[in-house]
Amino acid sequence: MLMLTLIFIITGLLLAAAQTTVFMPNPLWPAAPDLYYILVAYAAYQFRLCQSIAILLPLSCVMDVYSGTVTGIYPAVCCCGFFLLRFMAIKMPVRKSLYQLPLAAVSYLFVSWLEVLLLELLIPEAGITWSWPPMLFRASLVYLFAFPLFRGFDFLYSSLNRGILPSRPGHTEAGNQFRQERRLP
């Protein structure tokens, strides 16, 4: 379990590095996908709370270092996104594969809006304003990149858990798929 957490921490850090280098060819590039948020969503769907904290805390701190001028904004975004997705995943009446990716994109949009709202209220001199077209584009990028990344995370998770956990997450489970799934505390 420790190894799994450690591997996902490293994965998160690599995603943050890739997001700020490979996917940002120049400082004005508008199409950089928020890869860190995809890991936030995956953690909300798959990991226990303490494991998720262990994975997301270093990731959010590194994102805070790499990006932005308001410290603490990324841990707040990660925290909000994580709990929102976890709550919605518990309450969702349909099976995982139907809601996972769209929900990640919608929650990204909502959390970003909340972030802008708070920044506008608390730090008006930062000059941050909400704009729908780029935000919708970014949310669609999250949705697009979530598919391959979720598959990759699933592979990593199942490879590391083979022989430890009885079921493989991300796969269709037997029985009634329209019931509420029991979540780990």
Next chain:
Amino acid sequence: MQQRTNHRKRQKDSGGGFRSLLLSGAGLTVLLIFLVVLFGSQEFGPVYKLLLDAAGPLQKVAAQVKAPFQAMKEQYLDLLTVREEKERLWQELQKCRTAAYANRGAVALNARLRKLLEFKESSGLPTVTARIVGKDPSLWFRSVIIDRGLGDGVDKGMPVVTGEGIVGQVYASSSNYAKVLLAIAPSSAIDVLLQDSRVRGILKGTGGSTFKLEYILKTVVVEKGDHVVTAGYGGLFPPGLPVGIVSEVTKNRRGMFLEIEVVPAVDFSTLENLLVIEQKKKEFKQQTETSTP
């Protein structure tokens, strides 16, 4: 009967001797001719010339007949090696293209570094060259990470420039790296002057590829193409550094100020190498004060 047989034998013996004598004579003659030809005057005699004229056309026809066959043979052999040749040439082309691409990159890098060097030499300010290693992916904060930090003398508040003009300022630094807030960031504000009219304003980032020039009164004549430079009043940037060019001037009915859009002098989409000016705010302020009469 016996006598007749002996006579015939004798006749036969004498005839064979004559023939061998004749053959030996002919052989000696031929040998003599060869010797004369070989060691004689070495002239191409009339017989040879006659023979050459007679045999020449034969050779000519044979050569003409041979030529297409030879060409066909060569073509066939070429065809056998053409695939290998094509692959070799293709690889060579790829190598040449890679080299040409690298050369173009090197030329562009050279031009950029030359501009940085020119600025470094002309400004006379102590500078540190830095390279961008990471870019801010968010839409609202425009910053970059550079590969120089406190260990190289790069500290918070230091101005960052290129050969074209200002880029931003150091926002935070660790021992080996520093974070630079770009001038186009919405939270950035720089004290500037319109170069010709010497009217002062505040240049703000928009988060996009342009600046907004604020607090310029409507009474001031500002035209498209006017140059904007750093004022140096705040002491953050050295005075007179190019910032951008006015691209649009809007005079609204309401309000006291003009709405001015400025295109940055620096192309932020191709930023790579930067210069950090190793002077603190206080030092620029002192410089400005001493230079002001």
